[in-house]
Amino acid sequence: MFTGIIEEIGTVRSVTPGKDAATLEIGAFVVLEDVHLGDSIAVNGVCLTVTEFNRDSFKADLMPETLKATSLAAAKTGTPVNLERALRADGRLGGHIVSGHIDCTAKVRSKRQEGNAIYMELAVPAEYSVYLVRKGSVALDGTSLTIFDAGKDSITVSLVPHTRASTILGSKLPGDLVNLECDILAKYAERMLQPSAGQADSLSLNTLKENGFA
Incomplete structure (x- = not known):
């Protein structure tokens, strides 16, 4: 990890x-x-x-x-x-939990500067959009970042000066590919909401409401 x-x-x-x-x-x-x-x-x-x-x-x-x-x-x-x-068991979790298992590649669409930050928009395969939410976490080329905007087939992240200086993301140009790993917790949550083989029922929002959890 x-x-x-x-x-x-x-x-x-x-x-x-x-x-x-x-x-x-x-x-x-x-x-x-x-x-x-x-x-x-x-x-x-x-x-x-x-x-x-x-x-x-x-x-x-x-x-x-x-x-x-x-x-x-x-x-x-x-x-x-x-x-x-790899993360040591006695180390600080400074970013978020990253498995090192890439879900897909994303293509840089555009970059723009705003104050001391550079906002980078990336095209993402639509099937992964369910795991990518505004203010959620994503790993791009192994770098833990916060998603500032999420669409059906794109996300936008912000690169502060330290990130640009200490990673390769600052040198990425429109058209370049980066490795994308979705938040593993989001993937587990989706799997838990799906019905198991042979079961008609699944953990859904209605089920949670009926049992006082939502």
Whole structure:
């Protein structure tokens, strides 16, 4: 699990393609301070497993599903990436609960500056709109952000100066893709509201009202 608080910006040093798979080598420092083989590191929000490392880089494998579902398929030598180590049980949850399992990619539609913030609108596949609500949380390229507006097929987030300086989101341009992970709590809530196989009843708003919970 992760928090969506980016620790450093790393750089892709090499991409070794395989049959429907690939291996990334990423240059880094902070996330390698206490690294071990098999550790999880989020790369642009994608939870990857460390397979090799040295003092200033690590390697991780990309499986076919990762290449299909995330923007890492377009990674090349020199590509900057957001990096975060897995959450320690004794650490602060500074952002929100992030699993590192990407739901979809979102395309940057527009950016505009307002005061010290840059508002970025992104096009999102409509089927994920149920999990994206105004003032809710979303992870974009692994960065925990607050949704300031949510439509049927889009969201708008705000990037403060610190976020622009410490993540790759500030350099994104209209047309660029980012990895999007919806709030996992929203996905569990939706699943609980659906009827189980063979059951006619489900947990609904009417059920909650009838039992005094709403």
